[in-house]
Amino acid sequence: MITTEQRISICVLNGYPKESRDNFDLSGVGHPHDFFIDFLNRYVPSARVTLCFAADFGDILPEGYSVEQFDGIIWTGSDLTIFHLDDGRVTKQIDFAKAVYEVGVPSYGSCWGIQMAAVAAGGEVEKNPRGREWSIGRNIRLTEEGKQALFLRGKPKVYDGFVMHLDEVTKVPEGGTILAYNDHCRVQALEVHHKKGTFWAAQYHPEYNFLEMAKLIAARATPLIAEGFFAQTQEVQRYADDMIALHVDDSNPRLRKKLGVDDDIIDQRIREQELRNWIDHLVMPNL
Numbered sequence: 001m002i003t004t005e006q007r008i009s010i011c012v013l014n015g016y017p018k019e020s021r022d023n024f025d026l027s028g029v030g031h032p033h034d035f036f037i038d039f040l041n042r043y044v045p046s047a048r049v050t051l052c053f054a055a056d057f058g059d060i061l062p063e064g065y066s067v068e069q070f071d072g073i074i075w076t077g078s079d080l081t082i083f084h085l086d087d088g089r090v091t092k093q094i095d096f097a098k099a100v101y102e103v104g105v106p107s108y109g110s111c112w113g114i115q116m117a118a119v120a121a122g123g124e125v126e127k128n129p130r131g132r133e134w135s136i137g138r139n140i141r142l143t144e145e146g147k148q149a150l151f152l153r154g155k156p157k158v159y160d161g162f163v164m165h166l167d168e169v170t171k172v173p174e175g176g177t178i179l180a181y182n183d184h185c186r187v188q189a190l191e192v193h194h195k196k197g198t199f200w201a202a203q204y205h206p207e208y209n210f211l212e213m214a215k216l217i218a219a220r221a222t223p224l225i226a227e228g229f230f231a232q233t234q235e236v237q238r239y240a241d242d243m244i245a246l247h248v249d250d251s252n253p254r255l256r257k258k259l260g261v262d263d264d265i266i267d268q269r270i271r272e273q274e275l276r277n278w279i280d281h282l283v284m285p286n287l
Helices: 018-027 032-043 088-103 112-119 144-148 210-219 221-226 233-248 253-259 273-286
Strands: 009-014 048-053 072-075 107-110 124-127 133-142 158-165 167-171 176-181 189-194 197-202
Touching: 009 032, 018 210, 032 048, 032 273, 072 112, 072 273, 088 112, 088 197, 107 112, 107 273, 112 124, 112 167, 112 189, 112 197, 133 144, 133 210, 144 176, 158 210, 197 273, 210 221, 210 233, 221 233, 233 253
Parallel strands: 009 048, 009 072, 072 107, 107 197
Antiparallel strands: 124 167, 133 158, 133 176, 176 189, 189 197
16 A cells, blocks of 8 residues: 555755765765755655756756656755856756746745745845855744744744855745745745745755754855955864764753854754645645
């Protein structure tokens, strides 16, 4: 007998170009698609997962696959810039997101994913005049709509989230609703209803943890120093080391105080609530 859970088929789209993924390997940085696959393996272990590299040359889906075959689409982050419409690696992904809206397969996305949710439905993204938001997005607050949204059910009214981005959604498309925001980024969580589809997305990264964010921060020491967040590489590494130590001992009161964090970002059950909600309230009812 095939259960409902066994029928779930999820496509995970990695939005990074190959050269960036290669740099991740050289720097010892984890790949974001692996974080989503790890979540799916824990939460819906019998789900079928298809991994695609959306920025690579050629079709996004493997030969013989179509959007209609999937019960859900997950978008990772990317270091591409979504308003660079002269870049084919960008436009092919926007076209794919438009096709997903047309078909009506539920989508989830982090960072690049929220920008994709907006742009593919007619919204706009621009460089954030407040500069880079990195490491931890502070005091993310639910809007009144967010307090009622199934996407954020179970989240605190104010919480932190892992972040690393330079751009932000500046125009919400018709059919879009801002669900969360903070002082640095006006759109931290978004729900978009467009054509037949629904896209739930966050500018922050529920799929990350302190270990993986520490690796990413260490690998991006050069831009973080150039942008004035640190004076030298050793400072970046010390900050990353503190994050790694907290990952190992998440009850350490000294590290919690030093990094200014609490259970809302440390506890996996709270941090990943958006992903569970997406499965429970958007993917499962649409099977």
